Amino acid sequence: MHELNLVDVQKRYKEKDAVIGFTFTFTNGVYGLLGENGAGKTTLMRLICGILQPTNGSITCDNIRISDMGAEYRQLLGYLPQNFGYYGDFTAVRFLNYMAALKALPRDYAKGRVEELLELVDLKDVKNKKLKTYSGGMLQRIGIAQALLNEADILILDEPTAGLDPKERVRFRNIISSLGKKRIVLLSTHIVSDIEYIADCILMMKNGELIRQGTENEVIADVQGYVWKCVVPECEVQGLNEKYVVSNLRNSGENVELRIVSDIQPMKNAEITEATLEDAYLYYTQVLGGKNNAVV
Numbered sequence: 001m002h003e004l005n006l007v008d009v010q011k012r013y014k015e016k017d018a019v020i021g022f023t024f025t026f027t028n029g030v031y032g033l034l035g036e037n038g039a040g041k042t043t044l045m046r047l048i049c050g051i052l053q054p055t056n057g058s059i060t061c062d063n064i065r066i067s068d069m070g071a072e073y074r075q076l077l078g079y080l081p082q083n084f085g086y087y088g089d090f091t092a093v094r095f096l097n098y099m100a101a102l103k104a105l106p107r108d109y110a111k112g113r114v115e116e117l118l119e120l121v122d123l124k125d126v127k128n129k130k131l132k133t134y135s136g137g138m139l140q141r142i143g144i145a146q147a148l149l150n151e152a153d154i155l156i157l158d159e160p161t162a163g164l165d166p167k168e169r170v171r172f173r174n175i176i177s178s179l180g181k182k183r184i185v186l187l188s189t190h191i192v193s194d195i196e197y198i199a200d201c202i203l204m205m206k207n208g209e210l211i212r213q214g215t216e217n218e219v220i221a222d223v224q225g226y227v228w229k230c231v232v233p234e235c236e237v238q239g240l241n242e243k244y245v246v247s248n249l250r251n252s253g254e255n256v257e258l259r260i261v262s263d264i265q266p267m268k269n270a271e272i273t274e275a276t277l278e279d280a281y282l283y284y285t286q287v288l289g290g291k292n293n294a295v296v
């Protein structure tokens with residue numbers, strides 16, 4: 001088991017601090033990195049993969065700087081970038097063998113490993129079909145398979161659930177949960193439901209900073225008491241929407257049922273309701289330092 005340690009990591013692009021003071025220790029398990037577009041997730045992942053160098057701070061694996069580990073570190077690493085390029089005319093088998101060759105894996109080993117991985121990601125039956133005929137979900141699974149070719153102990157997946165349909169999401173979750181038992185799996189998304197239930201630890205990023213970390217239950221517990229349900233006439237919805245963070249709304253007869261995340265009661269008849277991870281995410285990214293929560 002490896003320990004990946006980030007201490008006060010900063011990445012500055014010219015004028016822009018994309019990652020600021022990021023300190024965290026990863027051990028085996030599934031980590032869900034949540035943040036809006038531009039929060040710094042991709043930059044953080046590229047730093048962890050050694051593709052980018054931090055402007056400040058250190059990243060070590062088992063107490064050795066990853067920049068000093070070179071090939072040894074790359075052997076531990078599996079990476080699925082956000083815009084992963086596929087060769088449409090390659091079949092799945094050919095593509096994975098090609099990626100194995102790029103990773104300099106011995107040919108005999110690669111052959112067996114490719115078959116194992118096709119089984120793992122449930123693409124064995126279509127392994128001889130060209131990738132251009134694959135659905136988005138199937139391509140993402142091939143992306144995960146290529147990241148695992150070298151039996152990576154540290155698996156970094158950048159927005160791996162983008163474009164997956166609900167059935168594919170379930171399948172994806174099952175694969176990730178099983179992978180997290182034996183390695184570090186870090187996956188980024190801005191869709192909360194993608195990491196609900198599968199992440200052992202949630203990391204929330206905003207403007208380059210790690211603003212909250214913890215188990216799903218811990219993160220949700222923070223906002224118990226801050227999530228309200230109220231039923232209002234439709235004409236009041238817009239005003240409330242401008243003033244508060246509305247996490248959900250549903251028509252209920254002539255009225256609208258609103259779910260509001262706020263640290264003060266938004267209106268007299270609002271009742272506290274059970275919080276979810278989505279509410280916690282909205283609280284940290286939008287309520288804190290966001291919309292004003294002045295008393296109505």
Ligand SMILES: Nc1ncnc2c1ncn2[C@@H]1O[C@H](COP(=O)(O)OP(=O)(O)OP(=O)(O)O)[C@@H](O)[C@H]1O
Nearest residue numbers: 013016017018035036037038039040041042043044
């Ligand atoms: N090469 C670069 N040069 C300058 N600024 C950059 C560069 N790459 C990213 N940024 C900026 O750094 C910030 C963080 O970007 P990053 O891509 O890491 O965020 P993200 O959370 O992964 O967002 P997304 O989900 O859209 O990929 C953004 O403001 C982005 O515009």
